[in-house]
Amino acid sequence: MSDNRKKLVLITGGSRGLGKDMALKTAKKGFDVIITYNSQQAEAEKVVADMKAGGNKAFALQLDVSQSKTFDLFVENLKILLETEFHSQYIDALINNAGFGIHADMSNTTEEQFDAMVNVHLKAPFFLVQKLFPLISNGGSIVNISSGLARFTTTGYDAYAVMKGGVETLTRYQAKFLGDKGIRVNTLAPGAIETDFGGGAVRDNKDVNAMIAGVTALGRVGLPDDIGHVAAFLVSNDSKWINGQRIEVAGGVHL
Numbered sequence: 001m002s003d004n005r006k007k008l009v010l011i012t013g014g015s016r017g018l019g020k021d022m023a024l025k026t027a028k029k030g031f032d033v034i035i036t037y038n039s040q041q042a043e044a045e046k047v048v049a050d051m052k053a054g055g056n057k058a059f060a061l062q063l064d065v066s067q068s069k070t071f072d073l074f075v076e077n078l079k080i081l082l083e084t085e086f087h088s089q090y091i092d093a094l095i096n097n098a099g100f101g102i103h104a105d106m107s108n109t110t111e112e113q114f115d116a117m118v119n120v121h122l123k124a125p126f127f128l129v130q131k132l133f134p135l136i137s138n139g140g141s142i143v144n145i146s147s148g149l150a151r152f153t154t155t156g157y158d159a160y161a162v163m164k165g166g167v168e169t170l171t172r173y174q175a176k177f178l179g180d181k182g183i184r185v186n187t188l189a190p191g192a193i194e195t196d197f198g199g200g201a202v203r204d205n206k207d208v209n210a211m212i213a214g215v216t217a218l219g220r221v222g223l224p225d226d227i228g229h230v231a232a233f234l235v236s237n238d239s240k241w242i243n244g245q246r247i248e249v250a251g252g253v254h255l
Contacts, residue, residue, distance in 0.1 A: 005088060008057075008082075068124065122163055142174060142184070192253070
């Protein structure tokens with residue numbers, strides 16, 4: 001690996017929301033960036049164009065993280081991109097960001113919804129890391145995305161919160177497993193953020209927004225800009241001695 005090569009991060013679900021901001025912030029921190037998208041190719045290409053305008057190499061690859069059987073093909077496509085565009089066999093960081101939310105409590109969560117949550121929020125970060133860790137350079141970094149909902153309880157996000165609790169345990173096991181390669185694995189747990197996530201309730205519903213702001217020490221809900229900087233920090237050498245940790249970025253909600 002060439003010493004003058006920019007570090008390279010792969011971010012799943014980078015076409016919108018928090019993933020988009022993570023991509024832009026890691027690019028500003030000096031990384032080249034590969035994002036994945038499921039169906040929003042045009043939006044992904046806009047994010048890529050923004051990063052390229054800032055002087056970074058940037059690309060978008062299609063990936064449906066709910067379909068773990070496609071991961072082998074994705075890895076092969078990634079290897080081709082690395083060889084042809086970066087003249088490398090490695091990435092330096094991975095952010096497992098892709099996900100979705102449902103608003104349903106235990107009484108009306110369907111088995112199909114639960115299984116979809118498992119596929120996206122648990123199977124994907126487990127098996128993507130299994131497939132990708134040989135491609136992550138020694139001393140690299142992985143960030144898994146959890147939620148404040150894994151710490152406090154808000155009825156209506158029951159299944160989603162259960163998955164994120166699993167992600168936080170997964171992070172610790174991955175950190176232990178990958179320690180011999182010097183690869184750090186941490187959890188970033190956002191609080192409520194104004195995005196289109198979960199139908200955009202936090203962003204668009206004034207009552208929901210005000211309720212969350214009222215139980216947050218800093219008196220407001222979060223913005224994507226509050227999260228992207230922290231993700232960029234966690235994949236950079238600035239956080240080189242942080243490993244196996246859960247970092248909540250929520251403005252002090254439910255203290």
